[in-house]
Amino acid sequence: MIIGRIFGWILTGSAFLVLGHDLLQYLDSETWHSILLGELWFMINPEGLNLTQAIIQRYISPTLWDPVILNFLLWPAWLVFLVSGLLLLVLFRKRRKAEGRFLPS
Template sequence: MAIIAGISDASTSIAQSQVLLAPLGQVWFDLSPDTLNLAQAVIQRHIHPALWDPALQTVLTWPVWAVFAPLGLLFLWLGASRRRQRAQFA
């Protein structure tokens, strides 16, 4: 997801001749506004209102690649450490 978002931002930036980074909240709203509203309602009502504002609202202003790149790296690291553990016990 981070790679696709990075390529999309790069191609848009080149086409517009200026740096344009798509914020996660805008992309989510463009793709599925109902689920964004549902996520907000669930978090504010059932978890804690302070988690949505300011924490998640801040994350929603970040570029898509900046949100998904650390998650992707975390999953790569977890997958690599599981492979190392299996190799040690084999």
């Protein structure tokens, strides 16, 4: 449970960092360009992106890469991180104990 919440907070924080980067780029150039998930992945680890593409196309399914994963990699990185992080935070939230609801009288 706690690992899911920690990972959710990391993703949510990463979303705001990437969005802050996009805003600073906008203030510098006065044109909005949101960094894409695939672009960010390529900047961080280009070999990992190429290896993942080769493995998925060769061993899993070529059609899984092109219409599904490629479209996902073309989404803004901050949006992917924010939605994923908030989803994890909701799924792994602390649940309140039902105190006194079903006590026998």
